[in-house]
Amino acid sequence: MYSLTKDGSLSNFISNTKRQQVQQALPTSDCFPLNHLNTAESGCENSSKPEKQEVRENNSHTDFFKMRSTVSFYVCFLLSLCLGLACVVCVCVWNSHWRGGFAWDGSSLQFNWHPVLMVTGLVVLYGNGAVLYRVPLTWGQNKLPWKLLHATLMFLALILAIVGLCAVFDFHNAKGIANLYSLHSWIGIAATALFAFQWVVGMAGFLLPYSPESFRKLLKPIHVWMGAGIMTLSIAACISGINEKLFFVLTKDQPYTKLGPEAVLGNLLGVLIVAFGLVVLKMLSDHRWQRPDSRPEDIDYTPVLQEENE
Amino acid sequence: MYSLTKDGSLSNFISNTKRQQVQQALPTSDCFPLNHLNTAESGCENSSKPEKQEVRENNSHTDFFKMRSTVSFYVCFLLSLCLGLACVVCVCVWNSHWRGGFAWDGSSLQFNWHPVLMVTGLVVLYGNGAVLYRVPLTWGQNKLPWKLLHATLMFLALILAIVGLCAVFDFHNAKGIANLYSLHSWIGIAATALFAFQWVVGMAGFLLPYSPESFRKLLKPIHVWMGAGIMTLSIAACISGINEKLFFVLTKDQPYTKLGPEAVLGNLLGVLIVAFGLVVLKMLSDHRWQRPDSRPEDIDYTPVLQEENE
Numbered sequence: 001m002y003s004l005t006k007d008g009s010l011s012n013f014i015s016n017t018k019r020q021q022v023q024q025a026l027p028t029s030d031c032f033p034l035n036h037l038n039t040a041e042s043g044c045e046n047s048s049k050p051e052k053q054e055v056r057e058n059n060s061h062t063d064f065f066k067m068r069s070t071v072s073f074y075v076c077f078l079l080s081l082c083l084g085l086a087c088v089v090c091v092c093v094w095n096s097h098w099r100g101g102f103a104w105d106g107s108s109l110q111f112n113w114h115p116v117l118m119v120t121g122l123v124v125l126y127g128n129g130a131v132l133y134r135v136p137l138t139w140g141q142n143k144l145p146w147k148l149l150h151a152t153l154m155f156l157a158l159i160l161a162i163v164g165l166c167a168v169f170d171f172h173n174a175k176g177i178a179n180l181y182s183l184h185s186w187i188g189i190a191a192t193a194l195f196a197f198q199w200v201v202g203m204a205g206f207l208l209p210y211s212p213e214s215f216r217k218l219l220k221p222i223h224v225w226m227g228a229g230i231m232t233l234s235i236a237a238c239i240s241g242i243n244e245k246l247f248f249v250l251t252k253d254q255p256y257t258k259l260g261p262e263a264v265l266g267n268l269l270g271v272l273i274v275a276f277g278l279v280v281l282k283m284l285s286d287h288r289w290q291r292p293d294s295r296p297e298d299i300d301y302t303p304v305l306q307e308e309n310e
Numbered sequence: 311m312y313s314l315t316k317d318g319s320l321s322n323f324i325s326n327t328k329r330q331q332v333q334q335a336l337p338t339s340d341c342f343p344l345n346h347l348n349t350a351e352s353g354c355e356n357s358s359k360p361e362k363q364e365v366r367e368n369n370s371h372t373d374f375f376k377m378r379s380t381v382s383f384y385v386c387f388l389l390s391l392c393l394g395l396a397c398v399v400c401v402c403v404w405n406s407h408w409r410g411g412f413a414w415d416g417s418s419l420q421f422n423w424h425p426v427l428m429v430t431g432l433v434v435l436y437g438n439g440a441v442l443y444r445v446p447l448t449w450g451q452n453k454l455p456w457k458l459l460h461a462t463l464m465f466l467a468l469i470l471a472i473v474g475l476c477a478v479f480d481f482h483n484a485k486g487i488a489n490l491y492s493l494h495s496w497i498g499i500a501a502t503a504l505f506a507f508q509w510v511v512g513m514a515g516f517l518l519p520y521s522p523e524s525f526r527k528l529l530k531p532i533h534v535w536m537g538a539g540i541m542t543l544s545i546a547a548c549i550s551g552i553n554e555k556l557f558f559v560l561t562k563d564q565p566y567t568k569l570g571p572e573a574v575l576g577n578l579l580g581v582l583i584v585a586f587g588l589v590v591l592k593m594l595s596d597h598r599w600q601r602p603d604s605r606p607e608d609i610d611y612t613p614v615l616q617e618e619n620e
Contacts, residue, residue, distance in 0.1 A: 177567070178567040178568075178569075181566055181567050181568075181569050181573065182553055182556070182557070182566060182577075183549060183552055183553040183556065183576065183577045183580040184549075184550075184553050186577050186580065186581065187549055187580065187581075187584060190581075190584075221596070225592050225595070225596075228591065228595065229588045229591070229592075232542055232545065232584075232587065232588060232591065233584065235542065235545075235546050236545050236546045236549040236550075236584060237549075239493060239494070239497055239546040239547075239549065239550045240546075240549045240550040240553040240554075242493055243492055243493040243494050243550040243553065243554055244550075244553055244554065244557060246492070246493065247492070247554065247557065256491055256492060257487070257488040257491050258488075258491075259488075259491050263491065266493065267492075267493045267496050270493040270496065270497065271493075271496065271497075271500075274497060274500075274542075274543065274546060277542065278539045278542065281538065281539070281542065282535050282539075284595075285535070285538065285594075285595040286531075286535075287597050
């Protein structure tokens with residue numbers, strides 16, 4: 001048994017490990033373009049037949065795991081799309097049907113934009129934008145268009161969240177209500193501020209061409225962790241906000257304690273947001289679903305600019 | 311360049327990858343017991359001097375990354391311990407000094423046990439129990455004692471959470487308040503129920519000796535994901551609970567909107583819980599800090615029972 005490659009180079013060993021990871025992680029159909037590397041560069045032309053047989057068996061074993069991983073990713077992805085859509089429908093129905101609809105006049109109808117825009121922007125659009133690189137379909141392709149799409153989706157999510165904050169600030173100011181005193185508002189504003197910071201730093205670090213490679217290498221894991229952290233903050237802010245709103249509005253005839261239709265709808269929205277968040281966090285954290293060239297064990301890190309040119 | 315090992319076996323290649331990962335991931339001092347494998351089994355006795363030189367350079371490069379990873383883990387671990395302690399102190403001070411202290415008599419003093427026990431059990435003890443396997447100090451050792459400690463810490467956390475739920479149910483029943491109507495209660499009860507389920511299934515799957523290997527292989531990633539999911543639910547439940555409580559109790563002379571000392575303390579508790587949760591989720595999700603024999607790319611998965619006997 002040998003832990004080093006035939007030419008004794010650990011760096012070559014790592015490069016081979018990386019190529020194998022790309023091949024193992026890619027859906028079966030996407031593997032073919034790389035297959036020639038395995039036969040042309042592996043040096044196994046001189047291997048004996050039983051060894052080839054063993055390699056074939058191991059390859060079919062790996063193919064099985066690869067396929068199972070891809071299928072389970074798409075199940076999660078589909079689930080996140082459905083849950084995200086259900087969240088948006090639910091928050092729109094709640095605010096249009098049960099809370100009187102929308103306006104931009106300083107009334108409570110202006111407040112109604114707040115939950116709709118925060119859930120749509122800071123949860124659903126944000127979550128779907130975050131998992132974009134995990135889609136195996138994008139792995140064999142140039143990263144740049146996907147990076148631009150990721151940045152665009154996140155920008156739209158940020159704009160929705162900022163307009164959602166404007167809605168509640170305007171409403172508070174019109175009614176003489178204090179801003180930013182509750183724990184909900186502290187967590188919500190922290191989530192949005194971190195999101196804006198993350199977007200600007202991500203843009204500067206990963207899209208601008210003159211960002212130094214060392215900065216990108218340092219930034220990548222922090223960007224990924226902060227992305228999941230912002231999602232967690234958004235979930236906590238949404239749950240506390242929905243809970244607070246239902247306590248405020250469900251009082252006299254239909255108290256929250258009676259669990260009437262609006263209370264059930266509001267609670268259901270909270271449950272859907274949590275379920276969506278958990279599926280997104282699963283997709284972000286599962287190592288098998290990371291874009292192969294972004295995995296932390298790739299010690300011979302490929303700079304993003306280089307990736308773009310590939 | 312060769313992507314296969316000299317004997318042409320992919321499984322041996324994977325075993326060697328695994329051994330290298332253990333060596334690369336372990337803190338420097340823990341690597342020595344495995345070093346003989348590298349020299350005795352790597353087949354590099356016949357390598358030429360320049361190749362040996364290159365390997366040495368690559369090893370020192372790897373050592374640097376390994377050490378940096380270990381140091382950053384312990385910084386996070388220390389931070390989580392400090393934040394956890396701060397959460398417990400904060401929730402105790404809030405309920406003893408500002409909410410009148412503790413009793414078990416159906417009064418609001420009984421309710422005060424609820425935040426204290428939930429934060430201590432479902433957040434702080436749970437979070438510290440969850441990251442136990444990430445501590446590099448434990449990697450070179452037999453897994454069984456750490457597994458028992460993990461199960462014991464989680465059991466204590468579960469007991470605290472259940473007593474915390476009893477406190478609020480008793481209080482509600484004594485005062486004639488409905489149970490389980492708010493979104494906070496739905497998320498909180500879901501977190502505790504999932505935690506109890508997770509503990510029982512984890513016990514049956516990973517500690518009982520007759521659990522089939524296939525079940526353990528299937529259970530492991532689900533157990534890890536559910537662990538992080540329960541942490542996320544706990545954070546959301548705590549934030550919504552603290553927010554709700556502060557709106558309930560801070561009304562007349564000291565309204566919540568004025569952000570008096572109790573409001574600031576309550577909000578600060580929420581911020582500390584979120585910070586603790588984010589550090590714990592970081593430690594759980596960072597691939598570098600996973601126990602090397604538990605990493606998902608170890609395709610030749612070692613059954614847990616076997617690990618125990620090693």
